[in-house]
Each structure stands twice: as C-alpha cells, then as structure tokens.
Amino acid sequence: MYYAILCEDVENSLPLRQRARPAHLARLQELVDQGRLLAAGPHPALDTADPGEAGFTGSLIIAEFDSLEGATAWADSDPYVDAGVFHRVVVKPYKLVLP
Numbered sequence: 001m002y003y004a005i006l007c008e009d010v011e012n013s014l015p016l017r018q019r020a021r022p023a024h025l026a027r028l029q030e031l032v033d034q035g036r037l038l039a040a041g042p043h044p045a046l047d048t049a050d051p052g053e054a055g056f057t058g059s060l061i062i063a064e065f066d067s068l069e070g071a072t073a074w075a076d077s078d079p080y081v082d083a084g085v086f087h088r089v090v091v092k093p094y095k096l097v098l099p
Helices: 014-033 068-076
Strands: 002-009 037-044 056-064 086-094
Touching: 002 068, 014 037, 014 056, 056 068, 056 086, 068 086
Parallel strands: none
Antiparallel strands: 002 056, 002 086, 037 056
8 A cells, every 4th residue: 555754844054965965865765665655755945946955844645655654654764864855754644546
C-alpha cells in the first residue's frame, strides 16, 4: 500500500536541508530503484519552483510500504529528521485514484 509522508520544516531550515540533502536523496533513490516511490519533493516557501534563500516549508513523499509501521519507521530514520530539518512528520495511508 502507498503511504503519504507529510513533513513540516523548522524555521530557517535551508542550511540544515543543504547539509543533509545528499543522504536524503540517496535514500529516496533506493525507493526509486525498488519501484516503490510514487512522488517526492519539497514545498517551496514562496510560490515559485526556486524559492532561493526563502527555502522550503516541508516535504511530501508518497511511497509503497508493507505497513503503516514500516512507513513510519522509514520516515523516522530519514536524514532530514536526524539533521533537525523537520519539526513534525505525519504518515498516513494513501490510496491512488488518478491517474
């Protein structure tokens, strides 16, 4: 089943994100390689694809896991969590309807 991992950043998270980004992306690439990642990306702080120094307010990851517990454990061990980027992470079951 798919799970949506909704993450909210701490204030001024950009420097923290930049340091942890390579490890975060490597982990996401593992999901891609396993055919389990549906979508992933950040929420820009401004209404533009490149918010510059304004940075991001959070992230969304939608991926396939065996259980809610498995998805939560995966989310809890994200490099952004370890780096202090997120102040809140919510994991919910997700049902793909379209496309």
